[in-house]
Amino acid sequence: MTGDLFAGVTEAQPSRETMAEGAVLLRGFVLARQDELLAALREVIAAAPFRHMVTPGGFTMSVAMTNCGKVGWVTDRRGYRYDAGDPESGKPWPAMPPVLSALARDAAEAGGFKDFAPDACLINRYVPGAKMSLHQDKDETDFSAPIVSVSLGLPATFLFGGLKRSDKTQRYRLTHGDVVVWGGPSRLFYHGVAPLAEGEHPLLKRQRINLTFRKTA
Numbered sequence: 192m193t194g195d196l197f198a199g200v201t202e203a204q205p206s207r208e209t210m211a212e213g214a215v216l217l218r219g220f221v222l223a224r225q226d227e228l229l230a231a232l233r234e235v236i237a238a239a240p241f242r243h244m245v246t247p248g249g250f251t252m253s254v255a256m257t258n259c260g261k262v263g264w265v266t267d268r269r270g271y272r273y274d275a276g277d278p279e280s281g282k283p284w285p286a287m288p289p290v291l292s293a294l295a296r297d298a299a300e301a302g303g304f305k306d307f308a309p310d311a312c313l314i315n316r317y318v319p320g321a322k323m324s325l326h327q328d329k330d331e332t333d334f335s336a337p338i339v340s341v342s343l344g345l346p347a348t349f350l351f352g353g354l355k356r357s358d359k360t361q362r363y364r365l366t367h368g369d370v371v372v373w374g375g376p377s378r379l380f381y382h383g384v385a386p387l388a389e390g391e392h393p394l395l396k397r398q399r400i401n402l403t404f405r406k407t408a
């Protein structure tokens with residue numbers, strides 16, 4: 192459909208931009224399959240609703256979270272970890288829907304990482320004002336696998352630093368349908384999300400949802 196007069200809404204050609212060594216931004220990568228993705232996401236959220244977890248330091252996170260996959264990321268007063276069970280329900284996390292694993296695999300390949308097979312998908316929900324402070328993702332054991340992140344709904348300002356907390360941060364605006372693949376040297380870079388601005392997204396209303404696909408073991 193390249194060159195189609197009506198390209199631009201859901202069939203625009205995705206673009207590819209390098210943010211740092213190993214970090215690739217694929218703008219609009221989700222759009223062609225967003226309906227299937229959102230339908231699968233709704234089922235996951237019905238089975239494992241969003242909740243605000245507590246950090247080991249005792250702070251309730253402004254971002255609400257849930258998971259799907261073999262394991263899910265959890266935090267409580269005891270620490271951060273991946274767990275096969277949802278602590279709220281006592282049941283296993285919902286399985287990762289095939290449309291989600293296929294999206295992660297295809298995006299990783301487009302970013303230069305073949306055969307990505309995530310065992311966890313952390314689902315973050317931001318409402319205006321919610322933020323995520325600068326951190327590293329290092330609760331996984333295999334840092335050779337990338338992390339694939341998917342942004343849906345309201346736009347966010349993403350902060351992207353370096354290997355040290357004190358490294359200067361770059362800012363990127365991530366919008367509905369964008370995917371970022373974080374591998375190689377960027378896998379352990381500090382990153383965060385600035386407080387979400389007010390707004391209303393046509394499909395997701397007053398929220399931003401971010402998916403991060405991980406290979407934890």
Ligand code: MD3
Nearest residue numbers: 315328338340373377378380382401403
């Ligand atoms: C860079 N989530 O869940 S996604 C997280 O938008 C998280 O909800 C943010 O950071 C969000 O841990 C950012 C982008 C992201 C995810 C993982 C990374 C960037 C990353 C791992 C290494 C380097």
Ligand code: FE
Nearest residue numbers: 326327328382
């Ligand atoms: Fe992170």
